[in-house]
Amino acid sequence: AQSVSQHNHHVILSEAASLELGCNYSYGGTVNLFWYVQYPGQHLQLLLKYFSGDPLVKGIKGFEAEFIKSKFSFNLRKPSVQWSDTAEYFCAVKRANGQNFVFGPGTRLSVLP
Amino acid sequence: NAGVTQTPKFQVLKTGQSMTLQCAQDMNHNSMYWYRQDPGMGLRLIYYSASEGTTDKGEVPNGYNVSRLNKREFSLRLESAAPSQTSVYFCASSVGPYNTEAFFGQGTRLTVV
Numbered sequence: 001a002q003s004v005s006q007h008n009h010h011v012i013l014s015e016a017a018s019l020e021l022g023c024n025y026s027y028g029g030t031v032n033l034f035w036y037v038q039y040p041g042q043h044l045q046l047l048l049k050y051f052s053g054d055p056l057v058k059g060i061k062g063f064e065a066e067f068i069k070s071k072f073s074f075n076l077r078k079p080s081v082q083w084s085d086t087a088e089y090f091c092a093v094k095r096a097n098g099q100n101f102v103f104g105p106g107t108r109l110s111v112l113p
Numbered sequence: 114n115a116g117v118t119q120t121p122k123f124q125v126l127k128t129g130q131s132m133t134l135q136c137a138q139d140m141n142h143n144s145m146y147w148y149r150q151d152p153g154m155g156l157r158l159i160y161y162s163a164s165e166g167t168t169d170k171g172e173v174p175n176g177y178n179v180s181r182l183n184k185r186e187f188s189l190r191l192e193s194a195a196p197s198q199t200s201v202y203f204c205a206s207s208v209g210p211y212n213t214e215a216f217f218g219q220g221t222r223l224t225v226v
Contacts, residue, residue: 009153034214043203044156044217051212090155094211099163100146100171101205101215103156 004104021076023091030096033074119218136204145187149200
């Protein structure tokens with residue numbers, strides 16, 4: 001079965017620190033990749049997505065992610081985090097011939113002012 | 114644009130009671146999904162509907178039923194609620210099976226006592 005793992009359960013950073021959240025998936029075929037963010041008490045919102053082409057994708061709010069096919073990874077990065085980035089971040093994968101999105105367990109990010 | 118609308122937002126049920134969670138999308142999407150979110154487990158798929166008239170089980174379907182009433186609406190029913198079904202439920206939709214992202218509703222926080 002396909003699975004998605006996220007390296008960190010809880011990350012605590014100070015404002016202006018750099019962020020990298022790891023995501024790995026187990027499926028070897030063609031995939032769509034996503035990062036979603038969930039602010040406290042809110043629904044999931046799309047940060048960025050990868051379908052094909054340039055493996056470095058840019059999303060909203062200064063986030064970017066790099067798809068490394070050989071490592072089955074799609075890590076999320078931001079050069080300088082803000083207090084408002086405090087949220088839970090979910091990596092998700094969709095197979096080319098699959099019908100549904102498979103989510104990782106999430107990484108909670110706390111940014112200290 | 115309303116996007117994906119879920120009702121109710123909050124619900125408390127007694128063990129053994131039944132209820133239906135409603136979901137409607139106004140984006141003319143073909144695929145719709147029901148997920149449950151539990152701490153540390155990310156989002157797990159309960160049921161999905163790839164297109165109007167079809168439904169399929171996801172990862173955790175036991176204790177639930179669904180109805181794809183039309184292209185817009187996809188409801189989730191708990192026939193006999195159990196405390197293990199205490200969770201936050203999210204409905205989502207996407208244009209189709211691939212190269213599309215999922216759009217999420219605001220969620221329903223359900224407590225079964």
